[in-house]
Amino acid sequence: MIHNLVTQEKCKEFVSRLQTNDQWLDGKLTTGKLIAEVKTNSELYGNETADEIYGYCMEKLLNNRELSQSILLKRIVSVMINRYEVGEGYGWHFDTPLMPAPNGDLARTDYSFTLFFNDDYEGGELQIEDKFVKGKTGEIYIYDSNLRHCVHPVTKGTRYACFGWLESAISDKQVREQVIANIRALDSAKAKSPNDLSEAHVALEKSNQLLTRKFY
Numbered sequence: 001m002i003h004n005l006v007t008q009e010k011c012k013e014f015v016s017r018l019q020t021n022d023q024w025l026d027g028k029l030t031t032g033k034l035i036a037e038v039k040t041n042s043e044l045y046g047n048e049t050a051d052e053i054y055g056y057c058m059e060k061l062l063n064n065r066e067l068s069q070s071i072l073l074k075r076i077v078s079v080m081i082n083r084y085e086v087g088e089g090y091g092w093h094f095d096t097p098l099m100p101a102p103n104g105d106l107a108r109t110d111y112s113f114t115l116f117f118n119d120d121y122e123g124g125e126l127q128i129e130d131k132f133v134k135g136k137t138g139e140i141y142i143y144d145s146n147l148r149h150c151v152h153p154v155t156k157g158t159r160y161a162c163f164g165w166l167e168s169a170i171s172d173k174q175v176r177e178q179v180i181a182n183i184r185a186l187d188s189a190k191a192k193s194p195n196d197l198s199e200a201h202v203a204l205e206k207s208n209q210l211l212t213r214k215f216y
Contacts (some may be wrong), residue, residue: 003067003199005060006138011117014053015160018117023047024083038091044081054079054162057115061140069183072176073144077107079164084124089153095145099165109165115140121157151166175215182208
C-alpha cells in the first residue's frame, strides 16, 4: 500500500540536510554477517538530524487515521534513514520477525515501510517478490515484513529514504485482515447513513470489537 505522507517541499529540505551531514554510517553495521555481504549503503540514526527528520515523519504517520487503520497500527518498532549512491544496493533478504522496540521490549515486525525523500535518481527500485516499487517524493510504501525483498543498485544520482518497521495491534494475520476489512465496510456504511445503521452493521461492529479484544 502506498500513501502520500510528506510534502515535496519538506522532503527537499530533508535531502538538503542529509547531503551535508557527516554522520553517515556503513549500513552493514545494522545487519547480520551473511546479509551484510549483499548490502552496500549508508545509514543515519541516533543523532540530532536523524531524530528530527524521522520524528517529523513518524508523527505524520501516527496522525494519519486512514493509514493507521489500514494496518491496525500499534507502534513503530524502529526507524532509520538510508542513502544509496551509484552502484549501491541491497540484495535479496527477509526482515527479522522480532526487533527491540524503543522501550527495550521485543516487538513483532508485522510491516516494513520505505518513505521516499526523493525520486530524481535512476535504478534503486525496491522489489518485493515480483513487485517493483519506485515511490515518488513524499510517498510511503508499507508491505508485509514476511515478504522477500531487495533494493536494486542505483545507476544515477543518490536515493534518500526513511525506513523502518511497524507492529500491528493484532498478531494473527488472518484475523487482522478480517478486522481491517470489517472496519472498511463499517466506515463505508457510516458515510452513507451515519444515523441509520442496519442491525447487520451493528452486529458486524460488535463482532469486530470481540475479535480485537480476543486477539490483541
